[in-house]
Amino acid sequence: MARRRQIYEGKAKVLFEGPEPGTLVQYFKDDATAFNNQKKGTITGKGVLNNRISEYLMLRLAEIGVPTHFIRRLNMREQLVREVEIIPIEVVVRNIAAGSLSKRFGIQDGTVLPRSIVEYYYKSDELGDPMVTEEHITAFGWASIQDLDEIMSLSLRVNDYLSGLFLGIGLKLVDFKLEFGRVYDDQTDEMTLVLADEISPDNCRLWDVKTNDRLDKDRFRRDMGGVEEAYQEVARRLGILPEGGPRDMPGPSTVQ
Incomplete structure (x- = not known):
């Protein structure tokens, strides 16, 4: 099966044409940026964790009637979403x-x-x-x-x-x-x-809540260290940390 056509690449995600009209495949990268793209880096496993975390939160919001573009998660780094006019x-x-x-x-x-x-x-x-x-x-x-x-x-x-x-x-x-x-x-x-x-x-x-420790991208923005661990901690508390840790496909070339 041929690779799908890339539609758009942003700072943290790549969008490919979806398997059906009106759908896209959203691929989560490990790339990290801050200060309007002035600072760049990589957070190992971030794409895997963000895919899982966003899936979980989008599904919970849909349950209370908030309409979203999310359809389903395809694998560890990709999800199927509706094509929208942003x-x-x-x-x-x-x-x-x-x-x-x-x-x-x-x-x-x-x-x-x-x-x-x-x-x-x-x-x-x-x-x-x-x-x-x-x-x-x-x-x-x-x-x-x-x-x-x-x-x-x-x-x-x-x-x-x-x-x-x-x-x-x-x-x-x-x-x-x-x-x-x-x-x-x-x-x-x-x-x-x-x-x-x-x-x-x-x-x-x-x-x-107790320590005010930052468990988000501010750790990258401020060079605080422990960025990967912070993202993993959020996923762990939500009960969705991937078994064996955030390891999976190496990059967008795997999109089929």
């Missing part, structure tokens, strides 16, 4: 001050925010993913007011659910990034919004 906006939900929020407003890392804050960023590495407002989003036609209302509602719902889920395994959900896309719905004959991309320690800040 909205070029990153939605960041913040519960605790950290990262750029702390720098912008001089708030000490770890300060619990009065309420969850939702921010929007335009997806553009060249421009440094600038923060944008609803006015920018609607004026430039990236999404409608109705889209934004739904995105806000779904983002807060995801936050409520994941905050509780992670708290149950001894982790604080400090902040996280979501992406959404549009997909054609045969039943309604309309385009509908779905949660896309992934949810993993790559795009969530997760701190241990």
Whole structure:
């Protein structure tokens, strides 16, 4: 069987055409980037762990009625997803001050925010993913007011659910990034919004409840060491650490 055609390669994943129309194969890489692609490296086994973690979280969210692009996991590094028209906006939900929020407003890392804050960023590495407002989003036609209302509602719902889920395994959900896309719905004959991309320690800040140890990509950003172990610990607490550890296929050339 011939290799499938590559559709897109991002910083952490590669997308290939899927076996059926309207589907894609999403391959998780071990590559790691930070600071808008200025810092690059490799986290051994990250792709395997993120595939499993994102699968688990997407399935749990689907159970509470959050529509996602996820269909099923194919193997240790790949999952079948619906092909979506990605909205070029990153939605960041913040519960605790950290990262750029702390720098912008001089708030000490770890300060619990009065309420969850939702921010929007335009997806553009060249421009440094600038923060944008609803006015920018609607004026430039990236999404409608109705889209934004739904995105806000779904983002807060995801936050409520994941905050509780992670708290149950001894982790604080400090902040996280979501992406959404549009997909054609045969039943309604309309385009509908779905949660896309992934949810993993790559795009969530997760701190241990007791020690505030960081179990996410901040360990890579800050050269703290123990990055692989942090990702493994998240998977272990979720009960999905692959048997024998995160070992599997060597790279995208295995996609069939």
